[in-house]
Amino acid sequence: MPTGHIMMAMSLDGFVARPDHTLDWLEKQSTTGEDHGFEAFQQSVDVIVMGSGSFRTVLGFGEWPYRKPVVVLSRSMTSEDIPENLRDKVEITALKPKALMKAFDERGIQRVYVDGGAVIKSFMKAKLIADMKISIVPVLIGEGIRIFDESRGDTDLEMVSIEKFPSGLVDLVYKVKAP
Numbered sequence: 001m002p003t004g005h006i007m008m009a010m011s012l013d014g015f016v017a018r019p020d021h022t023l024d025w026l027e028k029q030s031t032t033g034e035d036h037g038f039e040a041f042q043q044s045v046d047v048i049v050m051g052s053g054s055f056r057t058v059l060g061f062g063e064w065p066y067r068k069p070v071v072v073l074s075r076s077m078t079s080e081d082i083p084e085n086l087r088d089k090v091e092i093t094a095l096k097p098k099a100l101m102k103a104f105d106e107r108g109i110q111r112v113y114v115d116g117g118a119v120i121k122s123f124m125k126a127k128l129i130a131d132m133k134i135s136i137v138p139v140l141i142g143e144g145i146r147i148f149d150e151s152r153g154d155t156d157l158e159m160v161s162i163e164k165f166p167s168g169l170v171d172l173v174y175k176v177k178a179p
Contacts, residue, residue: 001101001102001105002046002101002104002105002109002110002111002112003110003111003112003128003129003130004049004097004101004112004114004123004128004129004130005041005044005045005111005112005113005114005129005130005131005132006113006114006115006120006129006131006132006133006134006147007037007038007041007113007115007132007133007135008115008120008132008133008134008135008147009026009134009135009137009169010134010135010136010137010147011025011136011137011139011140011141011144012136012137012138012139012140013140013141013142014146014147014148015141015143015144015145015146016116016117016144016145016146016147017053017057017117017144017145018141018143018144018145019143019144019145021053021054021056021057021145022057023057025137025139025141026137028139029137029138029139029167029169030167031165031167031169033166034165034166034167034169036135036165036169036171037133037171041113041133042066042067042068042113043067044111045068045111045112045113046068046069046104046109046110046111046112047068047069047070047071047104047109047111047112047113048066048068048069048070048071048112048113048115049070049071049072049073049100049112049113049114049115049119049123050070050071050072050073050114050115050116050119051072051073051074051116051117051118051119052072052073052074052076052077053116053117053118053145054115054116054117054119055070055072055074055077055090055116059083064085064086064089066089068113069089069090069091070089070090070091071090071091071092071093071100072090072091072092072093073093073094073095073100073119073122074092074093074094075094077092078092079091079092096122096126097122097123097125097126097128098126098128101128114128114129117145117146117147118145120147121147121148121149124147124148124155127179129176130175130176131160131173131174131175131176132157132173132174132176133171133172133173133174134147134171134172134173134174135169135170135171135172136169136170136171136172137168137169138167138168138169155176155177156176156177157174157175157176157177158174158175158176158177159172159173159174160173160174160175161173
């Protein structure tokens with residue numbers, strides 16, 4: 001069965017985006033000269049899964065940042081919602097996490113980058129996440145979208161590494177312990 005992997009930036013008060021999905025607080029952070037491993041992480045996965053909110057946010061970046069295929073989880077989007085220049089790189093599905101991972105397994109996909117608050121929550125609830133790298137950004141934004149919430153119950157983690165950077169960011173890497 002494929003494994004899910006998270007790499008996400010989070011404000012110190014626990015938010016991954018503002019309520020409207022904007023990331024302006026993250027874009028202001030200067031990390032020039034710091035390698036937080038995004039390129040290496042992206043090379044280590046076979047596919048990226050995200051929700052429609054994250055997909056629309058990424059479209060606003062201008063240049064498409066991903067080299068791997070992207071699957072957008074959505075019950076309302078269709079292939080017509082994908083810009084023409086991305087139709088060979090992005091697909092839409094309404095499958096739930098476990099069914100999607102089974103479909104990935106049938107396609108030979110083994111490592112899945114799980115991205116976006118709601119999608120991460122659904123994969124965590126389904127116990128499909130193997131590990132996570134969370135970059136804590138030294139900013140408090142007060143409200144927004146959380147990765148983790150109180151409705152999931154306990155998830156035991158094993159610390160793999162901690163790395164601090166001159167920008168004030170701290171990268172935390174955890175392995176999710178089997179239930």
